[in-house]
Amino acid sequence: MTSAPDTGISERTGLAVRVEHVSKSYRLGDGSTLTAADDVTLHIEAGRFTCVVGASGSGKSTLLHLIGAIDRPDAGTIRVGEQDITSLSRRALADYRAGVGFVFQQFHLIPALTVTDNVLAPLVGRKISDDRRARAHDLLEAVGLADRKTALPSQLSGGQQQRVAIARALIGRPSVLLADEPTGNLDSQTAAGVMQLLVDLQHEHGTTLVMATHDQGIARSAERIIHITDGRPHSEAI
Numbered sequence: 001m002t003s004a005p006d007t008g009i010s011e012r013t014g015l016a017v018r019v020e021h022v023s024k025s026y027r028l029g030d031g032s033t034l035t036a037a038d039d040v041t042l043h044i045e046a047g048r049f050t051c052v053v054g055a056s057g058s059g060k061s062t063l064l065h066l067i068g069a070i071d072r073p074d075a076g077t078i079r080v081g082e083q084d085i086t087s088l089s090r091r092a093l094a095d096y097r098a099g100v101g102f103v104f105q106q107f108h109l110i111p112a113l114t115v116t117d118n119v120l121a122p123l124v125g126r127k128i129s130d131d132r133r134a135r136a137h138d139l140l141e142a143v144g145l146a147d148r149k150t151a152l153p154s155q156l157s158g159g160q161q162q163r164v165a166i167a168r169a170l171i172g173r174p175s176v177l178l179a180d181e182p183t184g185n186l187d188s189q190t191a192a193g194v195m196q197l198l199v200d201l202q203h204e205h206g207t208t209l210v211m212a213t214h215d216q217g218i219a220r221s222a223e224r225i226i227h228i229t230d231g232r233p234h235s236e237a238i
């Protein structure tokens with residue numbers, strides 16, 4: 001179940017990420033500012049599995065959000081492949097985001113949609129061709145849920161819901177897959193299965209996988225670990 005069938009699921013190759021002198025601060029209610037990314041410079045290799053590790057509040061999610069262009073930095077540049085995503089037009093940014101897959105700790109499935117329609121949800125506004133439906137089916141097969149296509153999220157276990165979320169993250173053929181504590185809501189056995197699935201899919205498709213985690217055990221399975229403290233990667237991160 002954990003080895004995906006050869007369905008041509010990802011035709012994009014993983015891209016390298018180069019974060020250069022990136023800072024991001026948030027203004028707090030009392031008027032003070034909190035620096036969540038503090039002059040961060042780091043390079044993430046293409047097609048590898050990299051873990052970002054650090055205490056709660058150290059800036060892991062912020063870094064993922066900046067790489068995924070969910071958020072914009074106050075300063076610095078982020079290059080993904082050949083593109084500087086910090087200088088893209090709104091339209092180019094939307095195209096870029098469509099090539100990024102996200103997996104979150106909370107699965108964020110849409111309760112009223114079936115499993116298949118959740119997987120197709122990122123394609124909203126685009127024509128859902130037979131090819132795309134076939135691809136959703138192939139992805140659900142790859143994550144071991146082909147027989148639950150018509151189920152609603154509430155009818156699935158947490159691990160199954162996260163598998164749907166992984167299939168959804170892959171529907172846009174991402175060159176970069178960002179996973180923020182993807183096993184944080186799962187028991188340890190289910191978490192191990194989901195991790196294995198992510199790593200298998202990442203290997204098979206050569207996607208660049210960047211995962212934020214507290215879990216040292218998960219981090220040890222990565223090809224590279226970046227430690228973050230107070231919004232700054234440690235020196236070994238570069």
Ligand SMILES: Nc1ncnc2c1ncn2[C@@H]1O[C@H](COP(=O)(O)OP(=O)(O)OP(=O)(O)O)[C@@H](O)[C@H]1O
Nearest residue numbers: 026027034036054055056057058059060061062063
């Ligand atoms: N939108 C926001 N507004 C204000 N402060 C924020 C916002 N987002 C994050 N922060 C703050 O920025 C810092 C870094 O947060 P971030 O979520 O990146 O940390 P994290 O390492 O992912 O934490 P956790 O492991 O608990 O998810 C924290 O102090 C957090 O409170």
